[in-house]
Amino acid sequence: MTHIAKGANVPVPAAPLRIAVGRHRVPGVPVVDAAALLLDPGGVVRGDADIVFHGLPAHPSGAVRHLGSGEGGGQLAEWLEVDLPQVEPAVQRVLVVGSCEGGVFGQVPGLCAQVVAADGAVLAHYDVTDASSETAFVLGEFYRREGGWKFRAVGQGYDSGLAGLATDFGVVVADAAAPMAPPRPGTVVPPDSVPLTPAASGPAAPPTSVPVPLRGVSKTASAPVPSAHAPASASMFVPSLSKPAAPASFSPVSGLPIAPSPFQGPGFLDFEPIHFSGKSGKTVTVDLPFPPGSAPVILEARVEEYQFLHVEIPGRSDDVFCTDLPDYYSRALLVPPRKGGPLKLKVGHSGTWALTVLPLSAARPITTGTVQGSGREVFLHTGPAAQLKVRATDRHNGWFQLNHHQGDAPADLRRPAEELVHAWNGRRVKEKVRLPEGPLLLVIDKSRHHWELTLDPLPVGR
Structure with a gap:
């Protein structure tokens, strides 16, 4: 099994694959729903059928389906299925997204995405470790590359919920205050405009498939081995058997693992991620109250295409970024001015870019x-x-x-x-x-x- 960090990618076989959006089973935490968005070469959906979730559980092509939910071994998961050979040529990317009801993703313990082959082998596992105030997440994506397919861990969060995420990918979001009306032909209906908690009969299932146990999850020598008398449902999704345990303390309120951070106290800032984006060149201001002699923060950069990115602090001889970004993503240390105060960043790029400023605890x-x-x-x-x-x-x-x-x-x-x-x-x-x-x-x-x-x-x- 391949553990991948945010921004990393792995090749996957052109075959039917299943994807779990998983989390620990802890009472009282927000509900997580999974969906898939099929994107054209322009990076947008073509219509409402390109959004697959449990309210619209099957794409017309049969290539993408929502299989429902499963639980076992202290885990919960929403399952999607992507039959890559059946994905239409006009579709270049398939996003795996999650939305959060009744809270934010920072309250969801053990959030992860796992790609599983038909024989149960785990092809990729991505742990989300930096969630905070987001209510929607692009967890990963399948994308075409040189005649094959790859899966990338994206980890892009949205504080604006599923509607904000969907808008970025061409979904027309109706005014929430307007009365419900049938959509006009050609209008894309975002998933959160359809009830996500149907009647007591449970989540809608695709007409030709139901969730089935996926056995054969690989494990490492340092992980516990499940007992022989464990019920079959326990093997549906057990990411804890696929990764070594890491020491962590637990919040008595939510059960969310809290990694101890040495970066606290004077000179260290704790703040919500700050996002900037644009097309071509632009100067932005990171308006944080950096104290004199402040510790570094982290600057995360993303670009849409494999192009040269230049990010500099005016007046300094060294650059923050001056490179092509492999697979369009990188993170670097950003050292604030010694005297403190706001920080200007001059961005040079010939396409669409996004920068996120994160605390050092990230x-x-x-x-x-x-x-x-x-x-x-x-x-x-x-x-x-x-x-x-x-x-x-x-x-x-x-x-x-x-x-x-x-x-x-x-x-x-x-x-x-x-x-x-x-x-x-x-x-x-x-x-x-x-x-x-x-x-x-x-x-x-x-x-x-x-x-x-x-x-x-x-x-x-x-």
Whole structure:
């Protein structure tokens, strides 16, 4: 099984696949509904039939269906099915989205997306670790690439709910205050305009299929093995058997895992993600109350096409981004002005782009095991000294640089990074490096590479 980080992708077979939008079964948390959007080359739906959810459970082509929900092993899941060979040529992408009722996604424990083959093998597993105030999420997408298909972990949230998400993909959202009326021909009806909680008979099912157990979920040696007498329904969706456990504390209110963060106190900001977007060049202002000597924050960049992106802070000689983004996504450290105050970013790009400013607590935790991805990324290591195996390849002759910033004070993190791995001209990276005891930020500063990082305990005697 392949665990993928936000922005990463994996090839998938052109075959019928099932996708679970899953979460832990915890009483009192918001309800999560899953849907699929079929997008044309322009990135929009062509009509109401291109939105598949439990109110409209089957696409006319038969390529995408909503199968209903399942539970077992302490997990709940909404299941979709995508028969990739049956997807019409006019459809370039199939989005897997979720909406949240009665709360926000930050209250949903264990939110994830899992792609499963017909034989039960888990092809990709993506954990959403940075949800907060969003009420709708693009969890992932299937997209065409060089005659085949790939699945990408997107992780794009919307505070404006399913209506806001749908509007971005060409759905005409009617005025919520207007009386309900039959849609005009050609009008796309968003899923949240149809009741998502039908009568007590349960969710609508597609005419030719019902949810069935998917057995054979792969497991790692560090994960518990299910007992032989477990009921069959327990194997419908058990992502906890497919990933190593990570230490976490639990909120007594919601049961949501809370990762301890060393980045608290003076000089560290805790804020909701700030989003910017545009087409071609633009200057934006990050209007946060950065204190003098503030710790870095994280800047996430996305572009629609494989094009050069330049993001700079006017007056500085070093750039935040100055590269092509592999698979259109990267995250970098953004160091605020030493004197504090707002921060200007000058963006240069020939297409559509989006930037998101995140607090440093959004750094991705890295624990024992393997993570994969591409482009630049920011990780947080809080454990003891360990060995990191680094594998990276780039057929485009790009650079790869892995650095670390050690410490838990703003002054520590503002200092120049210490280099761990450096490669150029597309050289294949295959190295082992020693990580000191955390906390430290592990930063992929330069990369168009596809990379794989494996963290292991240090050998005895080291």
